[in-house]
Amino acid sequence: MDRGRPIGEVLLAVEGVSLAFGGVKALNGVSFDVYSHEVRAIIGPNGAGKSSMLNVLNGVYHPQQGRIRFRGEEFRDMDSHHAASLGIARTFQNIALFKGMSVLDNIMTGRNLKMRCNFLEQALWLGRARREEREHRRAVEQIIDFLEIQHIRKTPVGRLPYGLQKRVELARALAAEPTVLLLDEPMAGMNLEEKQDMCRFILDVNDHYGTTIVLIEHDMGVVMDISDRVVVLDYGRKIADGTPEQVRGDQKVIDAYLGVAHA
Amino acid sequence: MNFFIEVVAGGLLAGVMYSLVALGFVIIYKASGVFNFAQGSMVFFAALTFVSLLERGWNLWLALAVTMVAMVLVGMLIERTVLRPLVNQPPITLLMATIGLTFVLEGVSQLMWGSQPHGLELGIPDVPIEWLSEKWNINISQFDLFAALVAGVLVAVLAVLTQKTRIGRALRAVADDHQAALAVGIPLQHIWAIVWAVAGFVALVAGLMWGVRNGVQYALTFTALKALPVLILGGFESIAGAIVGGLIIGASEKVAEVYLGPYVGGGIESWFAYVIALLFLLVRPEGLFGEKIIDRV
Amino acid sequence: MLYREAGQFKSTYGEDQQIFPILQDRIAIVALLLVAFVVVPLVGDQYWLSAILTPFLVLALATLGLNILTGYAGQLSLGTAAFMAVGAFMAYNAMLRIPHMPILGAFIIGGLCAAAVGIVFGLPSFRIKGLYLAVATLACQFFVLWAINRIGWFSNYSSSGVITAQRMEILGYPIDTPASKYVLTLAIVVFMALAAKNLMRSETGRAFMAVRDMDVAASVIGIPMMKTKLLAFAISSFYCGVAGALYAFCYLGTVEPEAFVLDLSFRVLFMMIIGGAGSILGSFLGAGFITLFPIFLNLASKWLENALGMEIPHALVSNTEAIIFGALIIFFLIVEPYGLARLWQITKEKLRLWPFPH
């Protein structure tokens, strides 16, 4: 599958990360890297620590050991607000949309880092604030068009079916024009048609905007189709890393999934 | 030094009074996650009903029993009309509902029994005990001791009720997770009715104690405001926390009143308890005994 | 039914984002403002202007302040009255201590001081949320009241703690008649309501609502939690401060700390709940309802009196008022948690869809 932009050098790397919740070791010395413009998948059986890894990457959880390297800059641990300003955006496993707002407002909130006006200019609706609001509205409309959700633009988010809410969350993440997009099981609970749409959107995003994608996914079919490289986690440890073909054949991965007794 | 001990002892006894009121909040919060702002007005209603019945010549025990039944009914009525329809609303909505309830209860009480303050006499002298005051000149009244005793008994009964009995176990299950409790067949509405009835009883006891000490009048409703810092310190879910919190607040308030007050112009008891609670919260947001709140994403 | 929307299309984002996109709404709001600014001062009698309309506007402004903090930003506050007190007393001191201080300047100073107090008592919101936060604002309520009573400077060392609002004058025109006070209050309230509406439809407002709905997601997409919460406290307290100043200067005339007790905070909280949390219009509807309701009750009881021919004790009326207030709060929270504003919005949607069902 040829693509818009060639895969670049290492953009994001994690070394020896360990995370524990009161004795329970969610992550145990995990290291892997992500190249820029790549679609990097993280797979593994339930409870393998996939979501925790994602939460470490974008600063929601703070690991006890290990380091995170982003564009050569080194971090003891990431704080979520800082991660956002570095251009790391994410979606959540069980949807974290703002129920009190419409689809359009939810996506516009994604652009808050790019807004410059202070609250006084906005209160008096001065020229600068008005123009800024219009600029960002135009950018958001491109994304709405891109993800084909024009018809629900003004609906309150709470009223939308599951599949559409997932798409709105992707739109909000895209609104921040991220360099890295962390997707936490974007296709969980979707029917076949919705899954195909979401795959198409993810590939379009990677292709059109050149965004690096880190994807947690259970559906092996999807993982094999759209990811360039795969990391396999099991009980908080990395047990395999490579292209989908390599990983699929790896005995340790098969055991992990089929539940062979652990050493 | 002696004076300091006396101030602390007085503070502790005042603390007991706070704990009594705080207990009512804890029971309801433990079982339904509702911070019942109306507990204060329930205390006022209970005291007012009891003292009005006494003045009408009823004998003490009869008045006590009738008020007791009245409070249980009021508790159940509140649960039925206000709490059940708002069952899974956010806590902020439930708090506002109980504030509304406060106004209703105050209106009803004053409507039924008029709004003049009443003295309340339980036949227990509230005069400092002579031999204690001469020897270590600590003037603690028999009433203070009685109040401490009542508080102790109440706590013991409640502790036994919640830990050991079947209802207690059901109560703690409901407190953790309504859906799960329902799933295992615990009759949620039934439990909540009991909970509110118990809260009604605790309100009555608190009402009596406060009634004797400061007389039965409108100010009683503001005991809720007094109980808030206690709950902050002790944590909303723990009975032990309510007692310990009450004592700490009582003592520190008295000490501050005596030592700090003069420099600042006195009258600081209105806000001092809050400042302590606030400082405490910044250190341990979940209070003394509450569990740590973890935001799972 | 009243709407004729056909043909009203939007060809620029500016048009699409305006406050009243539909022509009929624009006509209605312009008519309302015209009546409020021109007809009412001319026609309204002294009693209605000074005892009903001006307090309604002042309390609407305070409710608007509370709405910004609790309705939009989700931070519960029980200290509205304290912020109003700071506004009132600091405005008084500004007029007192700063030579030929313009009245509007005094109001702004009152507001800014209230905002400062708001930020101080907003600091705890960084670590604590929900019910616990009510404690911080309650602490503020009691502390401020205590401070104003105890520290003589605030009330210019008057023995009773009572202060008399200075004479007001703008560009030479004295503001002393009920009509002029009403118009001044109206102008300030309308301007600040418009500013609040603009705020809520732009980035700050969205940040507030994001923090209210899901703060974890908000911080992950880059919204600075602490800055947003403090800003909410500051703006909200500024609104309450100005409302307090108006309460003293345009409504009561002489004011004492006891006018700003916890009971006033509860009244404003009721106005927000019944009017509708999270809605600018809701603040006005709630304030209107709570201000007019007791008057309606009195009229009803007077009518009942001469209907039954017997005297109804005043205590009975005030108690029933409290009972009905409390019952209304519970009723609204059960039936329509979003209050009158949501009922109004549903009616409007029905009118736009008429004759089709909603």
Place this chain on the structure above:
Amino acid sequence: MSEGIETLDTFPKLLMHHARVRGDAPAIREKDLGIWQTWTWREFADEARFLACGLAEAGLKRGDHLALVGANRPRIYAAIAAGQCLGAIPVPLYQDAVATEMAFPLRNAEVVHAIVEDQEQVDKLLEILPQCPTLKHIYYDDTRGLRHYRQAELQAYDALLARGREIYRRDPAFLEGEIAKGRGSDTAALFFTSGTTGTPKGVVLTYTNLIERSKVVADWEHITDQDVVLAFMPPAWIGQNIFSYAQPLVAGYCICCPESAETVTTDMREIGPTYYFAPPRVFEALLTQVSVRMDDAAAPKRWLYHYFMEVARRVGERIMEGKPVSLIERLRYWLGDLVVYGPLRNVLGMSRIRIAYTGGEAIGPDLFVFYRSIGVNLKQLYGSTETSVFVCIQPNDKVKPDTVGPAVPGVELKFTPQRELLIRSPGLFKEYYKNPQATMEVKDAEGWFHTGDAGYIDADGHLKIIDRAKDVGALTDGTLFAPKYLENKLKFFPYIKEAVCFGDKNDKVCAFINIDMEAVANWAEKRNLAYSGYVDLASRDEVYALVRECVEKVNADLAQEKEIANSQIHRFLILHKELDADDEELTRTRKVRRRFIGEKYAPLVAALYDGNQSVHIEAQVRYEDGRTGKISADLRIADARTFPPAAAVRAA
């Protein structure tokens, strides 16, 4: 020099005229990215100029054919104008047509250049590329998904436009020259009619045909540049093309393109057009939607609606035509307008409509009266692709439900002994492209066009069409059998979506019925009648009873008109599947292909006539994505009560 309309004899000249005279007025609006993006006349002209230069450099020359496939977008109209600037002939094709249907026109017109909307159309053209050797250049507008297509023929519209801008800037004279070369007699466009029989025919229409007819009607109806039209039908249909390309270039009014097919109703309400044209089935669908939604309304609102609709039915039309009406009725209607009709027109986006035409097919009288009674000035229009649409139009003051109005100025009407209608008009098409034999069949020496429709002129001078001439048959007892007329009466009921009547050379009339899934499903839910799908619902006894009731009402109406009294419907069956254009049972504009259906379902027709109660059917069906499957079902045949002529009492 002031250009009188005479010298502006081609569309490009008209376009440049508007760009000069009303350069800043809105020419085309499109709902995109949440708001209505607007093209002024100057921008429209510039886009056409630059595109023309680009196409010229790519080799498009005078007389070539330029294929256009896409929905209503500003750029498709700019492409038509650009082609015409160079004297090329635009060939609009249906964007929802299947790939194979496009092969013939492209091959027949030896198309070299094609401008298409998006990836969907590109895929269709690539699929039939082997069958169209001449097709060399395909320009696509929406780049979505086409990033990795590497075919040589493909090129982006924006690249073509950019190069064109360069060329025009360097040498504007070339293009102005090309435009000046255009003459009224040149071919303006080539429209392929789907036609109900045989291969499609390419109708050649000259500039004069289109401009002259548009001009006459625009003056007759006082159309000005202030009018607004919403373009939502396929641009390849002559009906839409006239109203959203030809006439706006004559009158200078603004056309609006909706955001997508799903949002037409909301876009209609936002724009509120003043000038509207749609085939009857659009009006039918709207009426069904209105009645279904009103059924769901609360009881008081429903009562109010039915009460005032009754008032409207009584006096609505008379008031609109200014006829005398009692004061009390006028008051009731005024109240009705405030409470029901005004809001109803508003919600449908019709409150600003000055003139609304319905044409392309006959419309059921009750449907027609419904819209007029709520205050929409709906009028019948008769015409066809060959006659540049405008043949007959009802005047505002004299509108009758069952006629199509007098002839438009400049049109002559004549009838053959078999009652077939002949037309002569300046709008008559030049010829069928590369099909002189077919041209000869319909266009005789004196220039009369054989329409193939049967009808007569009534007392008021209005033309009344009864049916297709070749379909008009006769029962064994000689009475006139007009299937289209019967079918329209049946289709007026919201529960019947399509009907096919048989009776020519038989003793009595029988019919196939297609139920309207949405309306009948809603009706079934109200009576909590469980059903598993279309086939199951269609076979239910209750649904048969419902349809029989409708058929009997039609029979009662027919009994009133003595010439066709005994062409009442005796027996009918409900088809197991919806008739569909993809199965070639309907034309692209959803007209019933009666002969094809008669052959395909011959066993069913036979069963109707030999009197048995049910018939088994095995049929091949093509699904949405082109796969074919088998459907088999037992269809019940029911009898319907008929009424003695003239003396018939009105059916319950």
